Amino acid sequence: MCLYLYLLCVCVCIWPECVLNVKKLLVSLASMEWYCYALLGIITALMSFFMDMTVAKLLNAHQWLYGCLKGHHLLQFLCWTLYPACLCALSTSFAHSVCPYSAGSGVPEARAILLGVDMPDYLSLSNLFAKMFGLICTLAAGSTVFLGKVGPFVHLSIMVGAFMNRLHVSCRGGKQRAAKGEMLVVASAVGVASCFGAPISGVLFSIEVMGTHYSVSDYCPCFFAAACGAITFRLLSVCIGDQDTIQALFKTSFSTDLPFQPFEIIIFALLGLFCSILSCIYLLCHRWALRFVKTNKPISTFLATEKSLYSAIVAFLLACFTFYHSAGHFIASELTMRQLLTSMLDGTSWYNISQNISALPEPQNTFWQAWNPPGKSYFQTLTFFIITKVGLLVVACTLPLPAGYFMPVFVYGAAVGRFIGEGSFYLLSGGISSGKSLINPGGYALAGAAAFSGAVTHTLSPALLAVEMTGQCSYAVPALVATLVSNAVARAKHRPSFYDGISLIKRLPHLPSLIRACPKLADVQIKQFVIPAGAVLERSEKLISVQHILKESTDSELPVVESRDFSVLLGTINRSQLRECLLEHRNEDSCKQLEEVCCVQPVRLHLTPDSTVKQAHCIMSITGEQRLFITESGRLCGVITWKEMKKIIEEMAKEV
Amino acid sequence: MCLYLYLLCVCVCIWPECVLNVKKLLVSLASMEWYCYALLGIITALMSFFMDMTVAKLLNAHQWLYGCLKGHHLLQFLCWTLYPACLCALSTSFAHSVCPYSAGSGVPEARAILLGVDMPDYLSLSNLFAKMFGLICTLAAGSTVFLGKVGPFVHLSIMVGAFMNRLHVSCRGGKQRAAKGEMLVVASAVGVASCFGAPISGVLFSIEVMGTHYSVSDYCPCFFAAACGAITFRLLSVCIGDQDTIQALFKTSFSTDLPFQPFEIIIFALLGLFCSILSCIYLLCHRWALRFVKTNKPISTFLATEKSLYSAIVAFLLACFTFYHSAGHFIASELTMRQLLTSMLDGTSWYNISQNISALPEPQNTFWQAWNPPGKSYFQTLTFFIITKVGLLVVACTLPLPAGYFMPVFVYGAAVGRFIGEGSFYLLSGGISSGKSLINPGGYALAGAAAFSGAVTHTLSPALLAVEMTGQCSYAVPALVATLVSNAVARAKHRPSFYDGISLIKRLPHLPSLIRACPKLADVQIKQFVIPAGAVLERSEKLISVQHILKESTDSELPVVESRDFSVLLGTINRSQLRECLLEHRNEDSCKQLEEVCCVQPVRLHLTPDSTVKQAHCIMSITGEQRLFITESGRLCGVITWKEMKKIIEEMAKEV
Secondary structure (H helix, E strand, C coil), rough: HHHHHHHHHHHHHHHHHHHHHHHHHHHHHHHHHEEEHHHHHHHHHHHHHHHHHHHHHHHHHHHHHHHHCCCCHHHHHHHHHHHHHHHHHHHCCCCCCCHHHHHHCCCCHHHHHHHCCCCCHCCCCHHHHHHHHHHHHHCCCCCHCEECCCHHHHHHHHHHHHHHHHHHHHHHHCHHHHHHHHHHHHHHHHHHHHHHCHHHHHHHHHHHHHHHHEEHHHHHHHHHHHHHHHHHHHHHHHHCCCCCCCCCCCCCCCCCCCCCCCHHHHHHHHHHHHHHHHHHHHHHHHHHHHHHHCCHHHHHHHHHHHHHHHEEEHHHHHHHHHCCCCHHHHHCCCCCHHHHHHHHHHCCCCCHHHHHCCCCCCCHHHHHHHHHHCCCCCCHHHHHHHHHHHHHHHHCCCCCCEEEEEHHHHHHHHHHHHHHHHHHHHHHHCCCCCCCCCCCCCHHHHHHHHHHHHCCCCCCCCHHHHHHHHHHCCCCCHHHHHHHHHHHHHHHHCCHHHHHHHHHHHCCCCCHHHHHHCCCHHHHHHHHHCCCCCCCCCCCCCCCHHHHHHCCCCCEEEEEEEECCCCCCEEEECCCCHHHHHHHHHCCCCEHHHHCCCEEEECCCCECCCCCCHHHHHHHHHHCCEEEEEEEECEEEEEEEHHHHHHHHHHHHHCC | CCCHHHHHHHHHHHHHHHHHHHHHHHHHHHCHHHHHHHHHHHHHHHHHHHHHHHHHHHHHHHHHHHHHCCCCCCHHHHHHHHHHEEEHHHHHHHHHHHHHHHCCHHHHHHHHHHCCCCCHHHCCCHHHHHHHHHHEEEEEEEHCCCCHHHHHHHHHHHHHHHHHHHHHHHHHHHCCCHHHHHHHHHHHHHHHHHHHHCCCHHHHHHHHEEEEHHEEEEEEHHHHHHHHHHHHHHHHHHEEEEEEEECCCCCCCCCCCHHHCCCHHHHHHHHHHHHHHHHHHHHHHHHHHHHCCCCHHHHHHHHHCCHHHHHHHHHHHHHHHHCCCHHHHHCCCCHHHHHHHHHHCCCCHHHHHHHCCCCCCCHHHHHHHHHCCCCCHHHHHHHHHHHHHHHHHHHHHHHCCCEEEEHHHHHHHHHHHHHHHHHHHHCCCCCCCCCCCCCCCCHHHHHHHHHHHHHHHHHCCHHHHHHHHHEECCCCCHHHHHHHHHHHHHHHHCCCCHHHHHHHHCCCHHHHHHHCCHHHHHEEHHHCCCCCCCCEECCEEEEEHHHHHEEEEEEEEEEEEEECCEEEEEEEEEHHHHHHHHHCCCCCCCCCCCCHHCCCEEECCCCCCCEHHHHHHHHHHHHHCCEEEEEEEEEEEEEEEEEHHHHHHHHHHHCC
16 A cells, blocks of 8 residues: 555656656657647547447347337337437437537538638537537437438537647647647548548548638648548457458448449449439428428427427427338338448349348348338338438438438438449349349449439548448449539539538528529628728827727737828737837836837738638638738728628628 | 532531530530540540550560560570660650650649649640650660659640640630639649549549649549549440459459458558658659769760760660569569569468469469569569669669659559568468468558658558559558558658659749748748839820830730829739720820729739748639739839749749
8 A cells, every 4th residue: 555655656746757758759759739630530539439339329229128019019109209209309408408509410610610710609618518419319319310420520520629729739839720720620531530430531521621722731630630530430349349350331242353334334324313313302302491490480489499399299200200110111210320321232132132032141131121021122112211211301400409411311322322223233134034133233322322422412522431431442433423423413503512501591601602602792892891990000109009009909919000091001010019018118208109119010911992702711711811901002991800701701691 | 429428518518507506505514614624534544545555565565575585695685675775765865856844754843833833835735745755665665664654644634634724715715824723733633543543542642732722623623534534544444355344453352351450550550661761762862863963064964965875875774784684583574564563462472372383373473483583582582672673763763754753663662562561471470380371461562552652752642542553442541551651751850752852953933842841931021032013004194105105015914003103003904905995095185094094903912022922822823813913001012923933933942
């Protein structure tokens, strides 16, 4: 005991020295931010993994209870419907009582934050906890509410990134802003990477989410952190014995000798076209539903006061529909989302299985029984699934709880792909006569998933994500072709993407989505919104008057002009620097002039009132400038900071 | 005959109408630039494919001749040495007589062009032909000179892109500049994609090659064109019957059940470390060799006059060394670069093969015999290969002909990886006792190739390229880990990359590489280089004097100031607009003032002399501004165009 105490004392004594030495050693190897990136990846991966584990346990508990009640239809019904209803109510009430900003996907907000807009409410610690707990509940509600993880997880990762940034700043101080932007971009890549163990898609996602310009200096950090996240996430599975080694999340075993014939490229392109048409319908319904919920008086007043009840009712209704003995057995509702995707990506065609059912190995047997309920063929179930799930998904999207909308769309796309794939298999293998064909419906499911989710979100990274998630490259080209075709149609005629739609409806300060919806906004000049600079110093200002101005203003930087009448901008003075100057010269003659005691920092960039808002936004988000001065013939006429920019964009959003 | 003539006449008559109708139909589907992107991809893929085919035929001819001369050592020696020497001489003389700018890789120049610097010599038609013909000759010289295709091919693709841009501009006019930049970025992605049939790596390459900021609006075009290029390139192989379907260029068949064990990640990281150290040595030698060739009086004077002879001599010396009966049989010199890579990526370990040589299938048998010459083990050949190839490669890099340096580095890295892989296999499988181990040396070769080429070029895309080239994802994570580690070490302490080194030595106007080599240049202010604006108009300028000024100046845009003494910048007037105004008012009183007849366009962005060069460069390359005005307190004090920017960067390069 004494020895332990002694050791403890020694430890406490040499602890600070140790920490310093370790820090020195680490910093000598690489600069501090790289450790922050690695830590960001590891923390996010841990969060993702434990979230997945908790959700799996909760889902298992539900399935176990449901299984125990076999034979008692009413009890089974109650179990099936009340479990998700309670979880959704819990998720909503927790999220809204802790942090009302935690509802929804978070990606639209993240996009605005990544461009530089300050939205501290969306990066708070309370939001982190609310979102995490809420998301676990939502995911545990299973395939009944059919919601996913990616969006909120990217948001969570960005919150962790913001905290890592604070840690980094507290470690060394200075350059907070520029570093912050970088850390958040890295965090967005890490979010996707740790969610699926797919590092390269994570990086592509971080490029796409940036909207206008991607700084190439963020590229390496993104790759590094995403690799750390993805490897940790997959290694954890190895640690608990789920897998033998680092492998793909939804590993497939398609034949690689002849994965597809060249002519099939055309079918894949048609699949992309079909997916894009479906995506347009889905997006239209989704925007209509969001507007309806917002504008319909009874529903909006009910939602304003009774969010949890609304969630519970909607989840209950969804569960009623998906209950096995109502419509559930037509849409394989007993499978979890993971099982749905795995069943769709299976390399053996269902036609072949139907010819040779005897001794089907698990889990193929479960999947087969789910997709082939008594009296129905798999074509009928797939068709019914595709038709009804759009509606169910649109309804689920109105739930005011933390939830992702990417994975449902991905699974839905896989179903569409599987449908086309099974159809092609059936038609091209000569119908019932010969059961042999080279077409692999699993590959179509993969391409369909990429194409549909790509069309909904207007991104191309799902094509690579599908490859990384399945661990096989053989269908990379078909997936890319389908995604490109679906994107081409989905983006035509300035149609907004899923995230753009939410941004517009929520009136988020995200300029690129505004411009996409209304291209003429790109030419709006800044002169309509010029906000006069607050406190201004004259070059010959007396120190005593400087002191007055300093007291009244809160700006961190004050512009200095020639004189108030002839306000040619000379430069700026930092607040802290000004204070130091004043302190230094407090005992001297207070009639001294400003230019005698202080050094004016030159302003490197002037905008004129004729500059467009888009230009100002672009320059601010790229150069990391916190404040742009607007001058006309050299005279200061206004100033723009991110706060003003946010107001300007919100103002512009009203015009759309 | 008459019928044919009649049909021809009808065709000629309705031809213009037909073209117009087709054009209308196409434009109604998508805007014209998308067809240009597709065409760019297809043309580049065709070029790549026919280049590959020609090179393969020339290589086969050499091998056939060499085989015919079996038994006659002297004749074999002459055949082995004179063939590449002649080809190299031909390549050099053709390239230099048609267009001297066509020598070298072209990637360093492409990087400068992509950032906006005007280098018309590097985009000329003569350069295209010189580079293409020269490259075919260089590649046909085979593994003796050990040079590759990627770099020049990216340059070729960018030239095609520039032509497509002209085509596009001639189709619709206007917006030439911005579109040009986009087309060239797309072309860089297409170059890599059509070279290897790897679309996604192409896109990543285009991001990395941009250096500072990547415009996200280029992302979709890049993907689209790269996919078109890659698919066409692979479909052509299918058409000529080389392959059954679209598959990877170097398709491997690694086991996917347990591609690697988790602990092997550490070996892969060590492999990355080893590769990065080797890359530092290689880059050091390379830079030293380039400087030596440039500064050594006898060699530089010889090179200035007798480039072809120099190439021939160097190629002859290299061939002497790689001749089978000299040192060639220690370095598997009889294999082509393609065969070298295929042999290295083979999934069966050579240790296993050595235990069971009987009935080895082709082509494994050829590879085995090449790597296991009589009296030597494969370890000895690999070691000798790794040691000597660095030297040979450095010598080959001094050749003044169109040649790529990526593929040699990639193959070399694969050899390093194979060496480590075979070593690990031998050690971890318990030496001679048990021949069974789970380690796959092919996977190490893949990771080594990615890591070494990534370290040399300071890029991460080789990790994905290795995956796309082999068509298997199983080693994506190890390749990524090795590449990240090797990049981390290679980039440390501001070491320049391969391309940066060439940029610095050739004094190319590429700012990012200058800043990387000498970080303090990032703070150089523009005031040191301010170039006064040429012709300036006064607001109250008389029309007659405007006419004079217009005659004397060649600027496309003229700044308008308050007065010459008090030169506050008011805006600019376009040259063509000014001319129109003058024409309109030619009959009126020529004492009329400028502001009465012309509308002055406002200037949206002012820089001050305190702006840094980096800032100005960044703003110009991102916003696409062709001309930035520098004002001090509103007064015009200078102007920067790309021409001036080029001069400034060249000036700064002298300081490094």
